[in-house]
Amino acid sequence: MAARKSPARPIEPALSPVDGLAQLSFTVLGMLERRAAKHDLSLSQTRLLGVLRDRRPTMQELARLLGLDKSSVTGLVDRAERRGLVTRVASTADRRAVEVHLTDAGRSLATAGATDFAADVTALLELLAPADRRALSELINRLLLAHAAEHGVDLFATMAV
Amino acid sequence: MAARKSPARPIEPALSPVDGLAQLSFTVLGMLERRAAKHDLSLSQTRLLGVLRDRRPTMQELARLLGLDKSSVTGLVDRAERRGLVTRVASTADRRAVEVHLTDAGRSLATAGATDFAADVTALLELLAPADRRALSELINRLLLAHAAEHGVDLFATMAV
DNA sequence: TATTGTTATACTCTATAACTATA
DNA sequence: TATAGTTATAGAGTATAACAATA
Numbered sequence: 001m002a003a004r005k006s007p008a009r010p011i012e013p014a015l016s017p018v019d020g021l022a023q024l025s026f027t028v029l030g031m032l033e034r035r036a037a038k039h040d041l042s043l044s045q046t047r048l049l050g051v052l053r054d055r056r057p058t059m060q061e062l063a064r065l066l067g068l069d070k071s072s073v074t075g076l077v078d079r080a081e082r083r084g085l086v087t088r089v090a091s092t093a094d095r096r097a098v099e100v101h102l103t104d105a106g107r108s109l110a111t112a113g114a115t116d117f118a119a120d121v122t123a124l125l126e127l128l129a130p131a132d133r134r135a136l137s138e139l140i141n142r143l144l145l146a147h148a149a150e151h152g153v154d155l156f157a158t159m160a161v
Numbered sequence: 162m163a164a165r166k167s168p169a170r171p172i173e174p175a176l177s178p179v180d181g182l183a184q185l186s187f188t189v190l191g192m193l194e195r196r197a198a199k200h201d202l203s204l205s206q207t208r209l210l211g212v213l214r215d216r217r218p219t220m221q222e223l224a225r226l227l228g229l230d231k232s233s234v235t236g237l238v239d240r241a242e243r244r245g246l247v248t249r250v251a252s253t254a255d256r257r258a259v260e261v262h263l264t265d266a267g268r269s270l271a272t273a274g275a276t277d278f279a280a281d282v283t284a285l286l287e288l289l290a291p292a293d294r295r296a297l298s299e300l301i302n303r304l305l306l307a308h309a310a311e312h313g314v315d316l317f318a319t320m321a322v
Numbered sequence: 323t324a325t326t327g328t329t330a331t332a333c334t335c336t337a338t339a340a341c342t343a344t345a
Numbered sequence: 346t347a348t349a350g351t352t353a354t355a356g357a358g359t360a361t362a363a364c365a366a367t368a
Contacts, residue, residue, distance in 0.1 A: 015305065017298040018282045021189055024301050027308065028186035044358065059327060072359050074328060079357075096326040096367045121179045127307035132300055137178040139289070139297040140185050144176065146288035147188065205335065220350060233336050235351060240334075257344045257349040325368070334359080345348070 031120040039113055045085075048076055049110035052086060052102040062100055085109060192281040200274055209237055210246065210271035213263040219252060223261055246270060 015023060029043075036046040044066075051057070051065050059077070063070040077100055080086045085106035091097035102110065125133050176184060190204075197207040205227075212218070212226050220238065224231040238261055241247045246267035252258035263271065286294050 014298075014302045017286055017294065017301075018279045020298055020301040020305060021185075021282055021286070022193070022278075023305055024182075025186040025189040027305070028182055029190055032183070032186075042357070060325085068358090069360055070327065071329080071361080075358070091326095094326075094368075098327075117183070118179045121182055124304070124308060125178055125182070127311065128300070128304055132303065133178070135296065136300040136304070137175075137181055139293055139300070140178075140181040141175045142293065143285070143289055143297070144181060144184055144188070147285060150288065203334065221348085229335090230337055231350065232338080232352080236335070239351095252349095255345075255349075259350075323368095326366085327364100328366105329364075330362085332360085334357105336357080337355085339353085341350100341352075343349085343351105345346100 027124070028121065031124070032117050035116045035120060036113060038116070039109055041109070041113065044076060045080060046113060048080055049085065049102065049106055049113070052100060052106070053110050056089075056099045056101050058091060058097045058099055060097070080106070188285070189282065192285070193278050196277045196281060197274060199277070200270055202270070202274065205237055206241060206246075207274055209241055210263065210267055210274070213247060213261060213267070214271050217250075217260045217262050219258045219260055221258070241267070 014020075032046070033043055036043060041049070047066060048062075051062065055061075055065075057065060059070055059073055062077070063073045066073065066076075068076070077086060077088065081088060084103055087101050087103055088098045089101050091099055125136070128136060175181075193207070194204055197204060202210070208227060209223075212223065216222075216226075218226060220231055220234055223238070224234045227234065227237075229237070238247060238249065242249060245264055248262050248264055249259045250262050252260055286297070289297060
């Protein structure tokens with residue numbers, strides 16, 4: 001029961017800005033997790049597939065992209081490989097290194113997962129009026145750009161899922 | 162370096178609404194996780210302490226609040242108890258049940274964690290101009306209220322951390 | 323010597339199933 | 346019988362340290 005035509009100040013009780021942002025984040029990540037679970041994927045496996053959609057990194061690059069230790073990536077890739085979602089391919093340039101490639105099955109799953117998740121988030125955003133929705137996206141973009149700039153990060157480099 | 166006085170259409174490259182919301186969620190949860198790690202707390206332990214700040218639930222209620230199986234909660238509480246953050250107190254009403262209480266140490270840690278996290282999120286929000294910040298919070302509140310209403314959930318019941 | 327990746331090991335987190343003790 | 350909680354067990358995910366192969 002949202003307030004219909006309340007003016008500037010909302011009648012509803014309001015979450016603090018901090019709590020609101022935290023709650024929103026939990027909600028969105030929860031959606032991602034539930035969708036992934038439908039495909040028998042953990043959040044970690046989902047991130048792995050997401051990262052591999054447009055890259056063929058070595059184990060070490062993968063570790064950096066995911067922010068994990070290389071030994072953790074060994075296990076992550078082991079389990080994905082056992083399921084036929086990725087393959088290890090010997091690097092031609094460096095005989096110590098291996099590249100991790102998405103298989104067709106892995107790519108299908110990554111695409112399906114991304115589509116499902118996008119549907120969830122779109123449905124969430126459609127709870128807002130179109131003008132509000134556009135405003136929210138614009139503000140989020142502004143915030144993320146400022147944050148990325150402050151940390152010297154390329155906002156578009158690590159996007160996955 | 163956000164665009165200073167760009168009109169309606171931003172000059173910067175923009176993330177799609179879905180990607181923006183996903184990225185923002187990862188950013189915020191990442192902050193929470195890093196702050197928790199500074200106190201040697203996992204996200205699960207942080208949620209546990211957060212939930213206990215204003216409740217003394219039984220194990221079963223805790224399982225429901227955290228969305229976990231009761232056996233998972235046994236382990237979670239075991240580890241927290243071993244660290245002196247919570248205690249198990251026999252229920253007077255039902256001799257099968259135990260209540261989980263925060264210790265003073267646990268409460269301190271929960272408070273410190275919440276304060277740190279709030280500082281991080283506040284710093285993030287302060288990357289926006291004050292008017293933008295207020296607008297963003299207002300839109301997030303609207304979105305969460307609509308979402309809570311749709312799912313028949315009390316938005317304020319499960320807030321933790 | 324330094325780097326790439328794996329292995330050995332340990333711990334947290336989670337779930338299912340079986341169990342104990344109440345109710 | 347049903348419920349509250351624990352235990353036994355299994356597996357994912359993570360990290361540190363030690364190792365083999367290659368650079």
